[in-house]
Amino acid sequence: QKVSVEVLDHLEHLALVDFRDSEGVERLQKAIQFADQLHEVNTDGVEPMDSVLEDRCLYLREDDVTEGNCTKELLENARGTVEEYFVAPPGNIPLEKLQGRNTYLQGS
Amino acid sequence: QVSAALKEGRVTPTELCQRCLALIKSTKFLNAYITVTEEAALKQAEESEERYKKGQPLGILDGIPIAVKDNFNTAGIETTCASKMLKGYISPYNATVVQKLLDRGAVLLGKTNLDEFAMGSGSTDGIFGPVRNPWSYSKQYKEKSVPKSHSEDKESDWVITGGSSGGSAAAVSSFTCFAALGSDTGGSTRNPAAHCGVVGLKPTYGLISRHGLIPLVNSMDVPGILTRCVDDAAVLLGSLAGHDPKDSTTIQDDFKPFELPDLTDVSKLSIGIPKEYNAPGLSSEILALWSKAADLFKNAGAKVVEVSLPHTRYSIVCYHVLCTAEVASNMARFDGLEYGHRSDVKDSTESMYAATRREGFNDVVRGRILSGNYFLLKQNYEKYFVKAQKVRRLIANDFVKVFRSGVDILLTPTTLSDAAPYTEFIQEDNRTRSAQDDILTQAANMAGLPAINVPTALSERGLPVGLQFIGRSFQEKQLLTVAKWFEKQVQFPVIQLEEVKRHDNGVCQHQKSASFS
Numbered sequence: 326q327k328v329s330v331e332v333l334d335h336l337e338h339l340a341l342v343d344f345r346d347s348e349g350v351e352r353l354q355k356a357i358q359f360a361d362q363l364h365e366v367n368t369d370g371v372e373p374m375d376s377v378l379e380d381r382c383l384y385l386r387e388d389d390v391t392e393g394n395c396t397k398e399l400l401e402n403a404r405g406t407v408e409e410y411f412v413a414p415p416g417n418i419p420l421e422k423l424q425g426r427n428t429y430l431q432g433s
Numbered sequence: 434q435v436s437a438a439l440k441e442g443r444v445t446p447t448e449l450c451q452r453c454l455a456l457i458k459s460t461k462f463l464n465a466y467i468t469v470t471e472e473a474a475l476k477q478a479e480e481s482e483e484r485y486k487k488g489q490p491l492g493i494l495d496g497i498p499i500a501v502k503d504n505f506n507t508a509g510i511e512t513t514c515a516s517k518m519l520k521g522y523i524s525p526y527n528a529t530v531v532q533k534l535l536d537r538g539a540v541l542l543g544k545t546n547l548d549e550f551a552m553g554s555g556s557t558d559g560i561f562g563p564v565r566n567p568w569s570y571s572k573q574y575k576e577k578s579v580p581k582s583h584s585e586d587k588e589s590d591w592v593i594t595g596g597s598s599g600g601s602a603a604a605v606s607s608f609t610c611f612a613a614l615g616s617d618t619g620g621s622t623r624n625p626a627a628h629c630g631v632v633g634l635k636p637t638y639g640l641i642s643r644h645g646l647i648p649l650v651n652s653m654d655v656p657g658i659l660t661r662c663v664d665d666a667a668v669l670l671g672s673l674a675g676h677d678p679k680d681s682t683t684i685q686d687d688f689k690p691f692e693l694p695d696l697t698d699v700s701k702l703s704i705g706i707p708k709e710y711n712a713p714g715l716s717s718e719i720l721a722l723w724s725k726a727a728d729l730f731k732n733a734g735a736k737v738v739e740v741s742l743p744h745t746r747y748s749i750v751c752y753h754v755l756c757t758a759e760v761a762s763n764m765a766r767f768d769g770l771e772y773g774h775r776s777d778v779k780d781s782t783e784s785m786y787a788a789t790r791r792e793g794f795n796d797v798v799r800g801r802i803l804s805g806n807y808f809l810l811k812q813n814y815e816k817y818f819v820k821a822q823k824v825r826r827l828i829a830n831d832f833v834k835v836f837r838s839g840v841d842i843l844l845t846p847t848t849l850s851d852a853a854p855y856t857e858f859i860q861e862d863n864r865t866r867s868a869q870d871d872i873l874t875q876a877a878n879m880a881g882l883p884a885i886n887v888p889t890a891l892s893e894r895g896l897p898v899g900l901q902f903i904g905r906s907f908q909e910k911q912l913l914t915v916a917k918w919f920e921k922q923v924q925f926p927v928i929q930l931e932e933v934k935r936h937d938n939g940v941c942q943h944q945k946s947a948s949f950s
Contacts, residue, residue: 341787342799357805362750363820373822374714377881378639398525402772407710411770418781
């Protein structure tokens with residue numbers, strides 16, 4: 326089954342990354358096809374595995390401040406800063422719906 | 434050997450450093466390095482020299498030139514991951530493994546080339562171009578090449594290094610450094626090690642800190658070690674392993690660095706040969722070599738048994754789902770706001786993020802992010818992601834069963850064939866190639882087990898072929914001991930590079946020496 330344009334659009338929204346061209350969409354189709362092989366395996370009664378170290382306790386340290394004071398270094402790598410703030414364009418404006426966006430999917 | 438030379442004063446750290454830097458310049462066509470930190474390296478070498486003069490070297494690594502893959506953070510040095518997204522990004526800190534090496538006096542020569550964000554099996558998909566395998570220019574390869582009618586064709590004959598730590602493997606293989614750091618998520622250290630004829634060690638997950646290693650798949654990534662011989666790998670492991678409070682996925686057990694014994698009696702060893710690793714596409718040459726190696730152990734008195742890891746063929750599919758899912762999550766941090774590339778689009782946060790990511794990532798990265806997001810969609814989560822996690826457990830259990838049955842070490846091929854020519858390799862896309870090439874190395878990452886590639890012999894085309902040993906969790910000493918024994922038996926030939934001008938035969942000796950320990 327081919328992935329619907331709605332799902333493709335949804336993915337572009339979620340990932341904030343575009344398919345760019347038909348090759349991109351093909352790539353996803355092939356990836357899904359490839360992953361479908363998983364369904365051949367019988368996993369009844371098997372617990373999902375999150376980590377190979379699951380038999381051990383996670384290391385937690387004391388909640389004490391041991392490092393910091395590196396504001397200057399952290400701000401250095403950003404392109405848009407004002408005093409000690411990172412500057413971002415206005416938020417709360419969702420990415421335009423498919424009709425408005427200049428994206429490959431619009432043509433499909 | 435080089436370390437002893439430094440101690441005895443037969444060669445100084447600055448001389449060593451300068452020779453390596455000169456060699457890097459003359460092997461520039463390999464494109465193994467993205468950044469060469471000439472000034473800093475010379476300064477470190479000078480400091481090391483002072484320490485040797487006072488008779489107070491910091492240890493066996495003092496003054497030894499090393500290289501680091503460009504997905505490790507290095508303070509004050511550009512760290513790009515071969516991606517436009519991080520071009521120009523100067524790390525504010527050192528990755529723990531880098532810091533440990535520097536603390537022991539190692540001289541950092543530069544950052545090596547890789548596939549963009551360590552995604553790939555050829556070291557061909559980074560923005561700085563592909564890395565060329567030094568063996569393409571070796572006497573051994575040239576002798577076996579079919580002579581071409583035009584001289585320009587010689588240029589296009591070169592073979593790939595494998596990936597994604599191709600730059601690191603090429604750097605070690607071409608003598609520009611004595612050891613290099615790579616990363617291993619699906620075979621990214623062992624694959625190029627096999628193609629470049631060097632030792633590639635993937636330690637047990639949780640042994641070496643990942644703090645500062647730009648993550649790909651949090652549950653499978655490990656820093657990898659590339660050296661010219663197994664003893665060197667043990668030395669590097671000794672310096673890097675151990676709990677790091679900055680990486681909570683490192684185990685808290687005490688780690689004691691070890692020296693490898695010279696094994697003479699293998700009769701107490703049980704070597705397992707997993708039959709599923711005779712995968713479709715495995716070249717007959719490598720199959721024969723694998724068989725020969727098994728016989729080697731048998732004739733020396735070890736117990737060699739065929740074993741089964743039934744879920745092997747699903748490991749690559751499982752990896753595909755889990756990797757893309759974790760990648761989708763890990764790449765979300767690149768939005769242009771705090772670091773890295775930032776687009777000029779200013780209309781809204783989301784459109785800026787989207788534009789930044791469109792401009793910064795290449796097709797491979799974008800493809801994986803989108804696939805990962807697909808598998809993580811609510812309607813797909815159980816079907817794909819959780820399913821893959823269950824299959825992962827089955828794969829890990831396969832190994833547990835085999836090791837529990839008395840097998841000490843598994844012996845498998847590392848790659849399906851010797852290195853392919855670049856022109857042939859790029860005919861298939863990255864995902865297909867990765868799926869093909871990672872088949873033999875991937876399962877060790879799934880289960881978190883230690884694995885090592887040991888260069889074994891030259892193929893009919895004159896290119897290196899390696900074999901892989903997989904050991905039990907945290908049993909690196911046993912794994913490396915067996916690997917060292919094997920290395921001694923096979924006597925892998927030294928690369929004979931022709932196009933690199935050699936100056937002084939005396940120091941040449943030190944550089945060509947296989948080890949620094």
